Amino acid sequence: MPKTTPCLWFDDEGEEAAAFYTSVFPNSRVTGTVPYTEAGPGEAGTTMLVKFELDGQDFQAINGGPLFTFSEAISFQIDCEDQDEVDYYWNALTADGGEETQCGWLRDKFGLSWQVVPTALAEIFASCDAQASQRVMQAMLGMTRIDIAALQAAKDAD
Numbered sequence: 001m002p003k004t005t006p007c008l009w010f011d012d013e014g015e016e017a018a019a020f021y022t023s024v025f026p027n028s029r030v031t032g033t034v035p036y037t038e039a040g041p042g043e044a045g046t047t048m049l050v051k052f053e054l055d056g057q058d059f060q061a062i063n064g065g066p067l068f069t070f071s072e073a074i075s076f077q078i079d080c081e082d083q084d085e086v087d088y089y090w091n092a093l094t095a096d097g098g099e100e101t102q103c104g105w106l107r108d109k110f111g112l113s114w115q116v117v118p119t120a121l122a123e124i125f126a127s128c129d130a131q132a133s134q135r136v137m138q139a140m141l142g143m144t145r146i147d148i149a150a151l152q153a154a155k156d157a158d
Contacts, residue, residue: 006076007060008112009068014061017110018052024092025054041065075105075113082118083148089116090145100144120148124155132156 010017015033022028034049036042042063050061080086086104093116094100097109104116124136132155139154140146 003058005058005060007062008070009062009064010110011066012046012063013110014050014063015047017112018050018059018061020109021054021059022052024089027053027055029053031058070107070111070113072101072105072107072113075115077115077117080116080118082120086116086118086146086148089114102144103140104143104146106144116146118146118148121146121151124148124151128155 008014008017018030022030030050030052032051033047034051036044036046036048038044042048042065047063049063052059052061078089080089090100090106093108093114094106095109099107101107101113104121105113106116107113121140125133128136135154135157136151139151143150
């Protein structure tokens with residue numbers, strides 16, 4: 001099967017974004033850059049492409065100019081083992097201009113969407129009857145950052 005590598009389009013902040021993402025995720029690193037040449041379309045010598053890994057997953061960031069921006073139509077999901085991990089990624093990715101949205105979704109300072117999801121969420125829903133599932137869903141719809149204890153409390157409420 002061919003390897004799939006997400007390519008993220010930035011105006012001109014690809015290097016900054018790659019440095020930021022590799023500082024947030026463990027086992028991550030920038031693996032290389034490719035400059036624009038005299039052939040363009042960017043200014044010769046400036047960075048065209050940044051290659052990086054986030055915990056073993058290859059990514060590319062292209063400095064392609066202001067033609068395209070991110071939307072929620074594409075997001076990256078982070079499966080978190082516990083509330084501490086949810087809080088870590090939430091705080092890191094909303095820092096310095098990121099934006100909280102709803103139900104565990106956020107946009108980082110570059111406008112890229114992330115879903116910060118505790119693995120317990122699926123377990124909570126799987127162990128619910130119809131009424132408890134409705135309570136959990138209502139609780140989650142009122143959240144920005146997912147709160148595992150609050151979801152569990154909604155499930156257990158009678």
